[in-house]
Amino acid sequence: MAIASDLIRKIPGCTLHIVPTDKYKTNTIVFKMKAPLEAETVTKRALLPYVLQNSSHKYPTTPSFRSYLDELYGASFYVDTAKKGENHIISFTIEIANEKFLSDSEPLLEKAIALLSEVIFHPNKNGESFSSEAFTNEKRSLKQRISSVYDDKMRYAATRLVEEMCKNEPYALDASGKMDDLESITPESLYTYYVQALKNDQIDIYVIGDIQEERTEQLIKTYINLEERTPVSSKSVQKHPGEANEVIETQDIKQGKLNVGYRTNVLYGDPEYYALQLFNGIFGGFSHSKLFINVREKASLAYYASSRVESHKGLLIVMSGIENENYDKAMRIIHEQMKEMKEGNFSDDELSQTKAVVKNQLLETIDVARGLVEILYHNVVAGTDISLDEWLEKTEQTTKEEVLSIAKKVELDTVYFLTGKEVEA
Structure with missing residues (x-):
């Protein structure tokens, strides 16, 4: 049984993975940013995608952003942070109806890619600083997410085991960041980190659905403009335990x-x-x-x-x-x-x-x-x-x-x- 695999194209600054398949009724675009899991950056990375999603130049408020998603036939947009080995991954995902199934054939794939570009590359900012309102709201939300781990004892125990087991290894860090770091992060310092991450992270873009390869590649090249980079890769730290x-x-x-x-x-x-x-x-x-x-x-x-x-x-x-x-x-x-x-x-x-x-x-x-x-x-x-x-x-x-x-x-x-x-x- 053949299963759809990704057709990989190198484009400036990132790798594009195109997965043509008629398995799904929607088209999905995922923008992934990978960097080493590090104590100095873990909380900024945990905060960053939520600030970007909350307030872009064109859609400075959550209601305006959600209203536009509704116009796109109820498109869905998600952000997430996770760790895989000693890597910290940021994901932006948009899922949108396939225009082939619409009577008016609106260019939804292009609009989805344009919206993804808007969120990631055109934040609502004042000079070299994120909008303070969006930043403050998302900082408060992240604080609540970190605090909630203590109340969820199943998750708390899982987190504590990894902290104890992987002491002095990057993997001990939680992908949601550290409460102690939050106070020192400012709209300016987060914006500075955002610029560095876009310049240095390993970036992979996935486009999945009933799509045409050449057109998809051209749309990504039109809306996603990145500098070439040599990303820093992280090696998995392997330890042989002594006495348990x-x-x-x-x-x-x-x-x-x-x-x-x-x-x-x-x-x-x-x-x-x-x-x-x-x-x-x-x-x-x-x-x-x-x-x-x-x-x-x-x-x-x-x-x-x-x-x-x-x-x-x-x-x-x-x-x-x-x-x-x-x-x-x-x-x-x-x-x-x-x-x-x-x-x-x-x-x-x-x-x-x-x-x-x-x-x-x-x-x-x-x-x-x-x-x-x-x-x-x-x-x-x-x-x-x-x-x-x-x-x-x-x-x-x-x-x-x-x-x-x-x-x-x-x-x-x-x-x-x-x-x-x-x-x-």
Whole structure:
């Protein structure tokens, strides 16, 4: 089954990825900016896309911007920041109806690209400073987003595990930035950073939909004008843990959060990556996994128990919610499931079922254009070129021996327990 892949064109200052497909009824344009994840810039990068979206030269207020989106047959516009490995990614996404399905054939693709250009390259500014009103509003919103992590204990525990596990590594930084940095950021300092980021970041533009390649490339060249650059790339920091670190934190909570971090020593793009995905699926990634069945179902110890892989950092994270007094029991069962994996105690049926779920998950992800972009963008971050067809094929070909080989590489790094009472370590 052939799946749409990106046709890559180098244009001044960026890489254009055109994905012609009739799978979607809309056209989607995504503008991605990648730079190393750094303490000095993380909060500015977290704030920047929201300020740009909030107030451009042509649409200085949110109501005026949203009104224009409505005129474009209800187009959607999103901004986002995320981290992938030691990279900090800013994304601008616009999704718009395909003009082929409209009776008046309005040039919607061109208008969408023009709007994206307006937001990114023509901010509402006073000299060398962002508009103070937009800046103040978005700074307040970011402050609330950072604060909200503390109130969401599941997310808080996940964040704290990574902070402890990746101390002195860029990955310890949260993509949403640091509260301590917010006060010192001004409309002027953020604008200065914005100019630097547009000049230095690695930029990739994705256009997905029932589109013509040549016309799409010409539209991007017309509206997106960037200087040539040599972006700074970041290398994934890989660490071999010594003795496992245990961190117990006490707060006034009823349900404990037990998160466990492992180093997998495998990254996206490595030949063993497909086996790692299957290892995670059997261990804790899905509802048929060992963690779900043994920690949650059989022992009734956890409200939730699952694991996930950080593809560009080489981490495996176990997340569970337990009663405070069940810490030792839960840890014992988690260790037992990992031991089972390392000894190859999983069946061919479990492997086959996991292959099917991994493949279905991939296919579900690309049901929406933004999901397809995220899958394709893995290659940019990793500096590799793996097609979706290859991903599916290699997953199917992976053997039990290869999964077992991965299991033996996985190393326990950090245990983090957020509890409502004192627990003896």
